[in-house]
Structure formats: structure tokens, C-alpha cells
Amino acid sequence: MRDVASSANVSLKTVSRVVNGEPDVRPETAARVAAAIERLGFRRNEIAWSLRTSRAGAVGLVIEDLSNPFYSAIAGAVENEAHARGYALLIGSCEEDPAREHALVLRLLRRWVDALLIVPARGDHRYLLGEQHAGTPMVFIDRPPRGIEADTVLLDNVGGARAAVAHLIAHGHRRIGFVGESTELFTSAERLAGYRAALAAAGIAFRDDLVGISAGEPERAVRALLERAPDDRPTALFCADNRHTVGALRGLRDVPQPVALVGFDDFELAELLATPVTVVRYDTAELGVTAARLAYARIAGDAGLPSREVVPCELVARGSGEIAPP
Amino acid sequence: MRDVASSANVSLKTVSRVVNGEPDVRPETAARVAAAIERLGFRRNEIAWSLRTSRAGAVGLVIEDLSNPFYSAIAGAVENEAHARGYALLIGSCEEDPAREHALVLRLLRRWVDALLIVPARGDHRYLLGEQHAGTPMVFIDRPPRGIEADTVLLDNVGGARAAVAHLIAHGHRRIGFVGESTELFTSAERLAGYRAALAAAGIAFRDDLVGISAGEPERAVRALLERAPDDRPTALFCADNRHTVGALRGLRDVPQPVALVGFDDFELAELLATPVTVVRYDTAELGVTAARLAYARIAGDAGLPSREVVPCELVARGSGEIAPP
DNA sequence: CTGAAAGCGCTTACAG
DNA sequence: CTGAAAGCGCTTACAG
Numbered sequence: 302m303r304d305v306a307s308s309a310n311v312s313l314k315t316v317s318r319v320v321n322g323e324p325d326v327r328p329e330t331a332a333r334v335a336a337a338i339e340r341l342g343f344r345r346n347e348i349a350w351s352l353r354t355s356r357a358g359a360v361g362l363v364i365e366d367l368s369n370p371f372y373s374a375i376a377g378a379v380e381n382e383a384h385a386r387g388y389a390l391l392i393g394s395c396e397e398d399p400a401r402e403h404a405l406v407l408r409l410l411r412r413w414v415d416a417l418l419i420v421p422a423r424g425d426h427r428y429l430l431g432e433q434h435a436g437t438p439m440v441f442i443d444r445p446p447r448g449i450e451a452d453t454v455l456l457d458n459v460g461g462a463r464a465a466v467a468h469l470i471a472h473g474h475r476r477i478g479f480v481g482e483s484t485e486l487f488t489s490a491e492r493l494a495g496y497r498a499a500l501a502a503a504g505i506a507f508r509d510d511l512v513g514i515s516a517g518e519p520e521r522a523v524r525a526l527l528e529r530a531p532d533d534r535p536t537a538l539f540c541a542d543n544r545h546t547v548g549a550l551r552g553l554r555d556v557p558q559p560v561a562l563v564g565f566d567d568f569e570l571a572e573l574l575a576t577p578v579t580v581v582r583y584d585t586a587e588l589g590v591t592a593a594r595l596a597y598a599r600i601a602g603d604a605g606l607p608s609r610e611v612v613p614c615e616l617v618a619r620g621s622g623e624i625a626p627p
Numbered sequence: 628m629r630d631v632a633s634s635a636n637v638s639l640k641t642v643s644r645v646v647n648g649e650p651d652v653r654p655e656t657a658a659r660v661a662a663a664i665e666r667l668g669f670r671r672n673e674i675a676w677s678l679r680t681s682r683a684g685a686v687g688l689v690i691e692d693l694s695n696p697f698y699s700a701i702a703g704a705v706e707n708e709a710h711a712r713g714y715a716l717l718i719g720s721c722e723e724d725p726a727r728e729h730a731l732v733l734r735l736l737r738r739w740v741d742a743l744l745i746v747p748a749r750g751d752h753r754y755l756l757g758e759q760h761a762g763t764p765m766v767f768i769d770r771p772p773r774g775i776e777a778d779t780v781l782l783d784n785v786g787g788a789r790a791a792v793a794h795l796i797a798h799g800h801r802r803i804g805f806v807g808e809s810t811e812l813f814t815s816a817e818r819l820a821g822y823r824a825a826l827a828a829a830g831i832a833f834r835d836d837l838v839g840i841s842a843g844e845p846e847r848a849v850r851a852l853l854e855r856a857p858d859d860r861p862t863a864l865f866c867a868d869n870r871h872t873v874g875a876l877r878g879l880r881d882v883p884q885p886v887a888l889v890g891f892d893d894f895e896l897a898e899l900l901a902t903p904v905t906v907v908r909y910d911t912a913e914l915g916v917t918a919a920r921l922a923y924a925r926i927a928g929d930a931g932l933p934s935r936e937v938v939p940c941e942l943v944a945r946g947s948g949e950i951a952p953p
Numbered sequence: 954c955t956g957a958a959a960g961c962g963c964t965t966a967c968a969g
Numbered sequence: 970c971t972g973a974a975a976g977c978g979c980t981t982a983c984a985g
Contacts, residue, residue, distance in 0.1 A: 302962065312972045317964065323951055325970060342757075347737045348683075349962035351674045352977050358738070359717070368703025368912070370696045377694030380720050384731070389738055391685075392718050394706050405710070410686070411673045431668070568896075573876055575901045586694070615818055628978065638956045645978065675978035678961050719968055 302343065309337035317372050320345055321394040351413060359389040361409035362594060363402060364420045364442075367394045371543070371585060372420065375442060378589025379418060386597060399424030410437070416596040420450050421446050423485060438599030440592045444487040445513065445609075452595045454588055454610045458565075461581040461614030462495025463502075465563040468579070468616055470503045473626050474537040474561060477505075478548055480513045481541030492565055505611065511535055514526070519548025527556055536626035537561035543568045554613045561624040563616075572619050579622025583614045628669065635663035646671055677739060685715040686922060687735035688770075689728060690746045693720045696919050697911060698746065701768060703799070704745060704915025712923060714741070725750030736763070742922035747772050749811060764925030766918045770813040771935075774863055777923045780914055780936045784814050784891075787940030788821025788906040789828075791889040792865050796829045800863040800887060803831075804852045806839045806875055807867030813847070818867040818891055837861055845874025854881055859906065863887035863951035869894045872904065887950040889942075898945050905948025910938040 306316045311334060318326050319334040326334075337343075351357055362379050364372040376392060383390040391409055395402035402422045406429070409417060416438040417429075427448035433439060440452040469477050477500070484490040497507050515522035522545075526535055538560060540546040546564030553560055564571075567582040591610050616622075632642045637660060644652050645660040652660075663669070677683055688705050690698040702718060710715040717735055721728035726747045732755070735743065742764040743755075753774035759765060766778040795803050805828070810816040823833050841848035848871075852861055864886060866872040872890030880884055890897075893908040917936050942948075 313963080314965095315970090318971090321964090327970060330970080344733070344737050346739075346962050348674060348739050349977090350964080352672075352678050352979085353962080353964045355977075357674075366703065367706050367855075368696075368700045370694075370699065372791075373696065373699030373702070374694045376699070376702075376718075377692065377720060380693050380718060384727075387734075389717050390719065391715050392702075392706060393710060393716065394703060401710075407670070408713075408715055411670050413672075413674050475642060532972055547896065547899075550896075554899075568872065570876075570894075570896050570900070573873075573900060574896070579733075597669045602678055639979080640956055640981095641954090644955090647980090653954060656954080672978050675961090676980080678963085679978080679980045681961075 302345075304341055305334065305337045305343050309334045355413075357413035357415045358387070359412075359414050360385075360393055360416045360418065360593075361391045361393075361406075361414035362403050362418045363393050363395055363409070365422070366396055367392065370568075372552075374585035375420070375589040378586035379593050382590060382593035382597070395422050397422050400458045403428060415600050416440070418442060418596055419446070419591050420444065440595045440599075442588055446477050450607045452599070452607050452609075454592045454595070454612065456488070456583055456588070457611050457614045458491035459495040459498065460540070461565060461583070461616075462492040462539065463499040464495075464614070464616045465565065465581050465622070466496050466499035468618070468622055469537045469539065469561055469563060470499060472561065472623055473536075475505055475626075476511065476535045477539055478513060478523075478535035479513045479521050479536045479539050479541065480515065480519065480526065480545045482545070483514055483516070490543055496539055496541075498571060502591075514621070515545065515548065518551045519545040523549045523552035527552065527560070535560070537563075537622075537624075540564040543616065544576070547579070550574065550578070558627055559624050560568070561622055562627070563622040564570055567617065576621045576624075577619035579602055579619045581614050582617045583612055587612050630667055630673070631660065631663045631669050635660045635668060639779055655949065656722070659817035681739075683739035683741045685709075685717055685738075685739035685740050686742045686744065686919075687717045687719075687732075688744045689719050689721055689731050689735070691720065691748070692722055693718065696894075700911035701746070701915040701918075704912035705919050708919035708923070714828060721748050723748050729754060738773075741926050742766070742770060744918050744922055745772075746770065756951070766921045766925075768914055768918045776933045778918075778925070778933050778935075780918045780921070780938065782814070782909055783937050783940045785821040785824065787891060787909070787942075788818040788867070788921035789825040790821075790867065790890065790905050790940070790942045790946070792822050792825035792829070794944070794948055795863045795865065795889055796825060796831070797889055798863075798887065798949055800953075801831055802837065802859070802861045803863045803865055804837045804839060804861035805865050805867065806841065806845065806848050806852065806871045808871070809840055809842070814866055822865055822867075841874065845871040846878045849875045853878065853886070861886070863889075863950075866890040868892050872906070876900065876904070884953055885950050887948055887952070889948040893943065902947045902950075903945035905945045906943050907940050908943045909938055913938050 302316050306313050319331050368445050380390050393405035395440050399422045418440050420442045425448050426446035445453050479496050482489040513522035513526045540549050543566035563579045565581045567580045571578040645657050667886050706716050725748045744766050746768045747770050747845035752772040768780050771779050805822050808815040838854045841846035866875050868893035889905045891907045893906045897904040901938050
């Protein structure tokens with residue numbers, strides 16, 4: 302910048318004005334500076350700009366696992382929004398590990414980000430209270446934080462699950478199994494609540510022994526449910542996420558009798574399987590887009606109370622959910 | 628940092644020494660400083676550190692599309708390597724648009740990155756020559772750059788495609804269709820070359836009219852090939868990437884006669900389809916890991932000639948590739 | 954073993 | 970409309 306200034310015979314300040322498009326520069330001066338910038342290939346050093354202005358020009362995203370299509374769809378949407386606004390995007394995967402999440406968040410904050418988007422791991426998020434108080438906007442995605450009030454974007458987990466199970470009930474099922482992750486996970490707990498609500502609405506008693514929580518092994522949880530006595534075996538399954546849907550499909554391959562199935566989360570090829578899979582679908586990218594909008598509104602100065610946005614879900618009937626009980 | 632210094636009754640320089648773990652600080656002094664750091668919740672401002680040291684503490688990754696599982700697997704691997712080394716990761720998607728790639732790269736460079744990893748869009752990359760000359764390490768992934776020599780990590784496209792087509796030939800096929808992207812795309816051209824090599828090795832003449840290049844509509848390209856006269860219709864298809872494999876599977880749904888199929892790129896659920904899909908598989912994450920290793924070696928000072936790494940491919944027979952011709 | 958001074962490349966607050 | 974001075978929060982080069 303000093304080179305540009307001396308080459309254009311102006312002061313640093315005037316170069317700065319031109320670079321930032323500030324008004325009140327005589328056109329001829331501006332042109333001389335612009336020419337010097339062009340000639341010398343000058344590009345503003347954003348690090349120095351950040352240090353001086355206390356702005357980062359970047360947002361941070363911490364998600365569970367960048368290589369998981371669900372999260373990468375969110376990341377892709379956030380990237381798009383950042384790019385459109387001229388912001389850089391810093392990303393980290395915390396892989397369900399609260400300690401790693403903490404480390405990643407600290408690293409992002411030390412490098413400065415104008416906002417933080419987080420798919421929180423289990424655990425407490427009070428460690429962010431200070432930072433929130435200091436004014437860093439933060440938005441939580443897919444799961445609410447614990448111990449802190451902040452903008453949050455969630456799916457309609459309860460509604461989606463209720464619709465799925467009601468659909469199975471409407472097709473004549475009474476013994477419907479639930480297969481999912483530990484209910485320590487927010488989304489799993491919500492979807493189990495939706496499952497229970499649908500049963501209750503139909504006057505079907507909830508049975509603990511039809512709930513299969515997989516400890517990381519979805520296929521085995523499904524097998525266990527199906528190995529019950531024939532007259533007490535579930536005739537339908539509600540799978541609370543796509544990992545469990547896939548596990549269930551694997552587990553059902555060798556089962557002679559047909560079992561109805563509705564899964565939460567759509568997935569590619571669902572309609573190309575031997576029996577196309579009925580699912581609860583939603584717009585994954587919308588989670589990211591909504592979170593990004595909230596974040597940029599905060600950056601722009603929105604100081605309203607924390608808001609909670611909910612992305613709707615819809616049932617897509619493809620075949621597996623319309624199988625009648627034997 | 629000034630607060631820490633005055634609180635511990637030392638100079639800025641001594642705090643700096645403790646923060647950076649430099650030797651030659653008296654243990655008691657170091658302890659006093661550490662206590663002050665703890666007490667005040669001091670965290671080094673990485674922006675100021677960057678400005679002063681001309682280091683970024685971050686690497687940049689520019690890929691085609693963050694929401695595509697292939698690229699997000701690469702991104703996930705790169706993120707892991709960055710995290711393990713204490714680096715932050717800046718990501719951008721350029722969506723096959725050379726102009727957007729250019730803009731993203733410039734943005735990353737202005738913010739400083741210690742290395743740049745790129746899945747290049749088509750187009751010329753000479754715009755990076757200056758930056759390369761200035762010493763920024765850059766590694767190209769999945770496709771070689773044009774107009775610039777730099778570290779590159781590729782798949783064994785030719786070998787994988789040749790193995791796939793040889794497999795079909797070994798199962799008795801002579802009329803084998805190729806379905807893929809425009810050969811302007813490096814990987815597509817390479818895989819077509821592998822297809823031709825396998826035909827040549829078996830003494831089968833290459834036929835232009837069995838090559839289906841989809842202009843963004845894989846399913847239609849497949850249909851066109853299968854609508855040929857029965858005695859001149861391909862009895863097998865080689866699909867040059869997973870988008871075309873999925874398109875082919877869609878296109879084949881209503882086709883009465885069985886058609887053998889081998890796809891390049893593995894995909895989830897391939898083995899759960901009505902006919903499990905034979906594919907050319909490789910370790911996607913390895914592309915990212917290898918690229919990251921090259922980049923960090925450069926950051927650490929490796930000044931050797933640009934290297935080219937190749938990730939191997941293997942054929943996984945699952946059923947669709949072992950269908951005999953009628 | 955410790956510190957005072959200068960400076961990284963910008964912008965801010967002010968003067969003219 | 971333009972510029973000189975100070976400073977963002979650190980590290981470097983040097984002195985003691």
C-alpha cells in the first residue's frame with residue numbers, strides 16, 4: 302500500500318479511501334491511485350484489515366462430520382451464503398466429541414470469526430457464554446445447545462416422526478418397532494416422542510420392548526426386534542435416521558415375511574431399491590441457509606431475542622411404508 | 628497481552644516467550660505469567676500473530692461442490708489432517724465455474740493461507756504462477772492443472788476403467804457402451820482412454836456410436852444407447868462416474884432384457900439394489916490425506932520438484948458386472 | 954534470564 | 970478534498 306501511495310503521489314490514507322470506495326476523493330486522484338493499484342498488482346492484506354477493524358470477514362462452521370452427506374449438505378449451503386456475501390468460511394468437524402468441539406471453537410475464535418454456526422455435540426455449552434456476552438453471534442443447527450440461549454434452527458422432528466408412524470397405523474399396523482440412536486441425542490429423543498404421540502393418538506399402548514436403541518450397530522438392533530416370536534414381532538418399523546434405515550434394510554434382506562418401513566431422512570437411491578423406501582423428507586440445505594441468514598442478520602446488528610426456526614418435514618410414500626400387515 | 632504482562636510484572640516479550648513455549652525463562656517467572664494468563668483468560672490473538680509472522684496457521688481448500696459426497700469425503704480428510712496439525716481450514720466451492728474458482732482463490736490468498744489445495748475447474752491456471760513463484764504451496768486434487776506445474780494427486784483413472792471393461796469382456800461382452808461426462812473433463816477423458824485400451828487389448832474395434840456423452844442428463848444418454856436395434860444394442864455398459872451409474876440404473880429400470888453394468892466410483896447402498904452393482908472402488912479420503920501430506924511437507928520446507936501421486940483403484944464384483952450377454 | 958524499541962499493513966480520529 | 974500521526978496485538982532483533 303505504501304508503494305501504491307508513493308507511486309501515485311498520495312498518502313496512505315488516500316489509497317485506503319480508494320480501496321474502500323469511500324467518497325470525497327477527487328476523480329483524477331482516484332484514477333491515479335487505481336492505476337497504481339493495477340500496475341503494482343496491489344491486493345489489500347485482509348489480515349491487517351482484520352487486526353485494525355476488529356472484523357474477521359469470515360464465519361466459522363463446526364459440524365459433526367464433514368464427510369457425512371447430511372452435514373456436508375448443510376456445509377454446502379452455508380458456504381454458498383458466505384460466498385454470496387463475500388465472507389470466507391472456516392470449517393471444522395468435531396465428530397460427536399465435545400472436547401474436540403471445544404478445541405475447534407476456540408481455534409475459530411482465536412482467528413476471529415464474525416459469527417459461529419454450530420451443530421453441537423452432546424455436552425454443555427456454557428463455555429460459550431462469555432463469548433456470546435462479548436457479542437459474537439452464534440447459531441445452533443439441528444440440535445439446541447445446553448446451558449445457553451441462542452438462535453437455533455431445528456427440524457420438525459416430532460411432527461415428522463408422528464406423520465411417519467401415523468402413516469403406518471393408517472395402513473393397518475399396530476405393532477410398530479422404533480429403531481434409532483440413543484435418546485441422549487436430541488433428534489433421537491424428539492423422534493421417539495413423535496412415535497409415542499402417534500401411537501397415543503391412535504389409542505395404541507406404547508411398549509418399551511418394541512424400542513430398539515442401537516449402540517452403534519443399527520443392523521443388530523433391527524435383527525433383535527425381528528427375532529421375536531412371530532405373533533409378537535413388529536409388522537412395521539420406524540427408523541429414526543438414515544443410518545438406521547440403511548441398517549434396517551440390510552437386516553431385512555434375509556427376513557422372509559415383508560415388513561413395512563418408514564425412515565426419517567431421505568437418501569439417494571431410496572427409490573431405486575427393490576422396495577422403494579418411504580421416508581420423511583426435508584430440505585437439508587434449508588437448515589444451513591436459515592442458520593446463515595440468522596447469523597448475517599446478527600452481524601448486521603440484529604439484537605432481538607434468540608429465535609428458534611423450524612424446518613418442516615413431509616412424508617414421501619414410495620412403497621415400503623404402504624406394505625400391509627400379514 | 629499487555630494486561631497479562633502488567634499483572635505478572637513482566638514485559639510483553641516475556642509473556643510472548645511463555646505463550647510460545649520459548650526456553651530460557653526462569654521457572655518462577657513462567658509460572659507467574661501462566662497464572663496471570665489463566666486468571667485473565669488470555670488467548671493469543673492469531674490475527675496479530677499472523678500479521679507479525681507472515682504465517683497464516685490455516686490452509687485453503689477449493690473444491691467443486693461441498694454438498695457432493697465425493698468432494699465432502701475429500702474435504703473431511705483434509706479437515707482431519709488440518710486439525711491434527713493445529714491448522715484451521717478455509718473452504719470454498721467453485722461449482723465447476725472457473726471465474727468462481729478464481730474469486731475464491733483470491734479471497735483465500737488475501738486472507739493468507741499457508742497452502743492451497745484445489746480441485747481445479749476447467750480452464751487455465753496460469754493465474755496462479757505468480758503466487759506459486761511467491762512461495763505458496765499448492766496441491767491439485769483429482770485433476771491436473773493447466774499451464775502450471777505443481778503437486779498433483781490423481782486416481783488411477785485409466786487403470787480402473789481398463790479393469791472394469793476387461794471384466795465385462797471376460798464375461799463375454801463385445802458390444803460395451805460407455806456413458807459419461809464430456810471428455811473436456813480430465814477424469815472422463817482418462818476413463819474413456821481406459822475403456823479404449825481394454826477394447827484394444829481384446830481386439831475389439833472401438834465404435835464411436837457406443838459412446839454416450841451426457842450433456843447433464845445421464846439417464847437420457849443411457850436410454851439413447853439402449854434404443855438401438857436389438858442386434859446392435861450394447862449388452863453391457865461402463866459408466867464413467869457415479870452420477871452416470873445412477874442415471875443408468877434409472878434408465879435400465881424399464882428395460883426388459885438384462886444389461887451388464889460396471890460403474891466407476893463406489894456409492895452407498897450399491898450392494899442393496901435389486902441387482903447389486905459392480906464398481907471400480909478407491910479410497911476417496913486417501914485423495915485428501917495424500918494432498919494434505921504433500922501440502923504440509925511443502926509448508927515444512929520441502930522444495931523438491933512437483934510430484935504426482937496416484938491413488939489405486941480396485942474392481943468390486945457384486946453382481947451387475949457378471950451378467951452374461953443374452 | 955529479561956526488557957525497550959521498532960514494525961507487520963492496514964484504519965481511525967483528527968487537522969487543515 | 971487530502972494527509973500526518975497513532976495504534977490494532979502481537980513478534981523480531983537487539984541490548985543488557
